[in-house]
Amino acid sequence: MDKPQPLSQTREQITTIDNDILSLLAKRRDLSLEVARSKEVDVRPVRDTQREKELLARLVQKGREQGLDPHFVVQLYQSIIEDSVLNQQAYLHGRANPETQKQQYCVAYLGARGSYSFLAANRYCQRRQVEMIDLGCQNFDEIVQAVESGHADYGFLPIENTSSGSINEVYDVLQHTSLAIVGETTIEVGHCLLGKAEAQSGKIHTIYAHPQPISQCSRYLARHPGIRLEYCASSAEAMEKVQLSDDPGVAAIGSAEGGALYQLEALEQGLANQKVNQSRFIVVSRKAVDVPEQLPAKCTLIMATGQKPGALVEALLVLKANNLNMSKLESRPIPGTPWEEMFYLDIDANLNSAPMQTALKELERITRFVKVLGCYPSESVKPTQLSNHQLLIEPDTLKQQQQQADTETEPKRHSRAFKQLTSPLQVKHLCLDGSQRAALVQFALPQTTTGLDNLAKELKSSGVQGIIFDGAGRHTDTATRLAAAARVLDQFQLVTIVAIEQEAQLSQLAPFADILLLRGNQMFNQDLLEQAGRLNTPLILERNSMASLEEWLASADVILGAGNQQLLLCDAGVSAFHHQAGGTLDLASLVELKEVSHLPVLVNPSYAVAPEALSRQVHAIVKLGADGLVLDLDTLPQALVRQMAAQIHN
Numbered sequence: 160m161d162k163p164q165p166l167s168q169t170r171e172q173i174t175t176i177d178n179d180i181l182s183l184l185a186k187r188r189d190l191s192l193e194v195a196r197s198k199e200v201d202v203r204p205v206r207d208t209q210r211e212k213e214l215l216a217r218l219v220q221k222g223r224e225q226g227l228d229p230h231f232v233v234q235l236y237q238s239i240i241e242d243s244v245l246n247q248q249a250y251l252h253g254r255a256n257p258e259t260q261k262q263q264y265c266v267a268y269l270g271a272r273g274s275y276s277f278l279a280a281n282r283y284c285q286r287r288q289v290e291m292i293d294l295g296c297q298n299f300d301e302i303v304q305a306v307e308s309g310h311a312d313y314g315f316l317p318i319e320n321t322s323s324g325s326i327n328e329v330y331d332v333l334q335h336t337s338l339a340i341v342g343e344t345t346i347e348v349g350h351c352l353l354g355k356a357e358a359q360s361g362k363i364h365t366i367y368a369h370p371q372p373i374s375q376c377s378r379y380l381a382r383h384p385g386i387r388l389e390y391c392a393s394s395a396e397a398m399e400k401v402q403l404s405d406d407p408g409v410a411a412i413g414s415a416e417g418g419a420l421y422q423l424e425a426l427e428q429g430l431a432n433q434k435v436n437q438s439r440f441i442v443v444s445r446k447a448v449d450v451p452e453q454l455p456a457k458c459t460l461i462m463a464t465g466q467k468p469g470a471l472v473e474a475l476l477v478l479k480a481n482n483l484n485m486s487k488l489e490s491r492p493i494p495g496t497p498w499e500e501m502f503y504l505d506i507d508a509n510l511n512s513a514p515m516q517t518a519l520k521e522l523e524r525i526t527r528f529v530k531v532l533g534c535y536p537s538e539s540v541k542p543t544q545l546s547n548h549q550l551l552i553e554p555d556t557l558k559q560q561q562q563q564a565d566t567e568t569e570p571k572r573h574s575r576a577f578k579q580l581t582s583p584l585q586v587k588h589l590c591l592d593g594s595q596r597a598a599l600v601q602f603a604l605p606q607t608t609t610g611l612d613n614l615a616k617e618l619k620s621s622g623v624q625g626i627i628f629d630g631a632g633r634h635t636d637t638a639t640r641l642a643a644a645a646r647v648l649d650q651f652q653l654v655t656i657v658a659i660e661q662e663a664q665l666s667q668l669a670p671f672a673d674i675l676l677l678r679g680n681q682m683f684n685q686d687l688l689e690q691a692g693r694l695n696t697p698l699i700l701e702r703n704s705m706a707s708l709e710e711w712l713a714s715a716d717v718i719l720g721a722g723n724q725q726l727l728l729c730d731a732g733v734s735a736f737h738h739q740a741g742g743t744l745d746l747a748s749l750v751e752l753k754e755v756s757h758l759p760v761l762v763n764p765s766y767a768v769a770p771e772a773l774s775r776q777v778h779a780i781v782k783l784g785a786d787g788l789v790l791d792l793d794t795l796p797q798a799l800v801r802q803m804a805a806q807i808h809n
């Protein structure tokens with residue numbers, strides 16, 4: 160074998176190539192802006208996915224000839240095209256709003272230099288080739304005041320994070336401001352362990368960090384139990400502390416880019432629990448902007464519907480009638496008016512479009528309050544994909560995937576295309592056929608039945624129809640306990656539901672249950688889903704807190720496909736930072752679910768909602784069409800559980 164050339168020489172060559180790649184990317188960006196100028200004249204849409212497909216197919220072919228993996232080529236170009244599309248959008252948006260064209264923007268954001276808000280603001284200004292004057296603020300109110308008073312041109316407010324969910328305080332701030340939303344931007348939140356140049360990751364004894372990154376990196380931290388945590392008010396403060404310390408054993412959690420501002424090195428990368436960890440920010444300004452029709456636009460509205468049953472559904476039907484897609488729905492309390500909520504809606508439409516104008520007029524007629532917070536260019540650039548044929552996947556795999564694609568065109572078993580009306584469920588005294596709602600209460604399977612009859616009687620009198628026994632499979636005398644408890648419940652015409660936490664419990668516990676509840680931690684367990692699908696016992700499938708709606712429904716399809724059609728869904732909240740332990744309720748999914756699926760759906764707000772907000776949320780859950788509630792007696796006070804059970808039947 161030939162002796163390789165010296166390492167330093169090879170590296171020099173790579174450096175030269177990388178520099179060439181960068182200059183070519185910069186040239187490509189300039190040409191893309193030139194294309195935007197043509198599009199301004201011909202008034203063409205920014206996005207041309209047909210052109211993208213042709214370009215990707217040609218590059219995949221060319222790359223293949225040179226031994227490059229097609230997936231790698233596609234992934235690389237998807238990012239290049241995303242950047243190119245966003246640059247074109249920024250250019251055209253600027254041209255349509257000449258008053259925003261300035262040399263400098265003064266931007267108010269949370270924290271100090273190096274914070275994620277700072278990085279988002281920086282990215283926004285860079286894309287517009289504008290110098291940023293940064294104004295770090297202590298809290299969201301301060302950001303809004305800085306813009307309202309004219310001290311800053313723009314304010315950056317983080318609105319949601321892929322692992323933490325929505326940021327409620329920002330929604331509350333938006334209720335009262337006169338500012339308009341003029342943009343959005345999403346950044347990758349890549350948590351790194353940041354230390355001094357001389358620090359070593361194995362020798363860190365203390366980590367400084369803001370509570371958000373701490374919770375988002377909980378798994379990494381759990382693997383390093385010896386490291387002490389010190390909470391800081393912001394990531395920037397954490398980084399500054401490390402910079403000022405003489406101790407090489409201290410580190411901060413933050414972004415690599417932010418760390419560089421404090422001369423810190425990334426000792427370890429990818430600390431976040433979730434692989435994709437992104438934050439979306441909205442940009443607020445004193446004056447609303449126009450979005451040219453060539454750009455994909457988003458509108459954010461707030462509205463209050465009043466207390467009439469079905470009022471929210473009626474408002475959402477207006478969107479449906481006008482063929483408008485709602486990409487987000489949030490509800491927040493209205494201060495001073497207990498039990499009333501303000502709804503926040505993101506709609507994929509331009510404010511000036513005919514459907515949006517018609518919908519707004521209709522909403523004004525049927526709601527108590529409706530206001531547009533802003534219309535702005537949507538920054539989500541859905542990557543263009545190539546077909547497998549274009550990726551030139553080997554024939555065998557291609558055939559398999561083709562078969563899969565063929566079956567995918569048939570209606571899914573969970574869908575309304577498969578079965579139009581809500582699937583009725585009748586188990587003993589519990590009847591769910593769309594005409595009434597269920598109230599189920601869960602608690603740990605008691606050791607004896609002492610006191611159970613009193614409790615059962617009280618719950619029954621509040622409208623509860625069934626009891627879910629938690630942790631039933633964890634005891635040596637499970638069978639005796641369950642049989643005794645089920646006898647008591649039967650006396651009060653309550654159904655016995657048994658929660659399954661592990662595959663082995665299924666056959667063991669099924670004989671004692673009227674209904675089995677498959678816990679969210681088992682939602683991805685294909686074997687268990689198939690086994691449960693072969694039973695003739697009705698099932699409740701709980702959503703895994705990390706699962707998307709599609710994944711949840713795919714698991715439901717496994718059960719239905721195996722034969723068992725007596726299936727209910729139950730959502731106990733999705734993973735989110737603000738309510739770390741319990742997650743956050745995904746009400747937007749509830750609306751979508753009722754629309755797309757015939758399966759009855761229950762919501763368990765016990766972990767995601769603070770007790771004082773429960774009644775309000777239950778109100779919203781019912782209004783959005785849920786078929787019932789699950790309430791946890793080990794988490795919530797009994798009086799509240801009874802009150803909520805009664806509330807849903809009213």
Ligand SMILES: C=C(O[C@@H]1C=C(C(=O)O)C=C[C@H]1O)C(=O)O
Binds near residue numbers: 207239
């Ligand atoms: C550059 C263009 O605009 C967009 C960006 C593209 C790119 O960067 O290659 C391709 C198609 C368009 O979606 C174009 O239309 O050619």
